[in-house]
Amino acid sequence: WNSRPAFADAERHFAALVNNCLHHTPRQENGLASWTPAVDVSEDAEAFIFTVELPGVRPNDVAIEMKDNTLTVKGERQSVKAKDGVRIHHRERPHGRFARTFRLHKPVDAEKVSAIYRDGLLEVSVPLRSEAKPRKIPVLGS
Numbered sequence: 001w002n003s004r005p006a007f008a009d010a011e012r013h014f015a016a017l018v019n020n021c022l023h024h025t026p027r028q029e030n031g032l033a034s035w036t037p038a039v040d041v042s043e044d045a046e047a048f049i050f051t052v053e054l055p056g057v058r059p060n061d062v063a064i065e066m067k068d069n070t071l072t073v074k075g076e077r078q079s080v081k082a083k084d085g086v087r088i089h090h091r092e093r094p095h096g097r098f099a100r101t102f103r104l105h106k107p108v109d110a111e112k113v114s115a116i117y118r119d120g121l122l123e124v125s126v127p128l129r130s131e132a133k134p135r136k137i138p139v140l141g142s
Helices: 004-022
Strands: 027-029 032-034 039-043 047-053 062-067 070-077 096-103 114-118 121-127
Touching: 039 096, 047 070, 062 121, 070 121
Parallel strands: 032 096
Antiparallel strands: 027 032, 039 047, 047 121, 062 070, 070 096, 114 121
């Protein structure tokens, strides 16, 4: 028995599975294309920071909502139309509507949420409420 063909076949199947999982292919929802932008979430002593990849999305096409300790970022990337006389052979950059929702596990100050869009990245800062921030407790001695 030669194991090489079996391993080669398994490797091809695994590569196809990984390729399908990693590529951001547009989905159809109610007849409209949709996609999921990549998001990094971090936290420091003051706030949660969400960095959303939105190249090609205009800032006025993005809506940010904070409600019940849940952050929602949604919007739409417009489809780029081909110029006259140009035929598109392949397209990988998704377009259409997107939405990302994050339930936060610490109390936040919804009134002080801020957002900055720069170089295709949207950074949303969600400040923690004072009771959620760490604080140093002095130890008193006798």
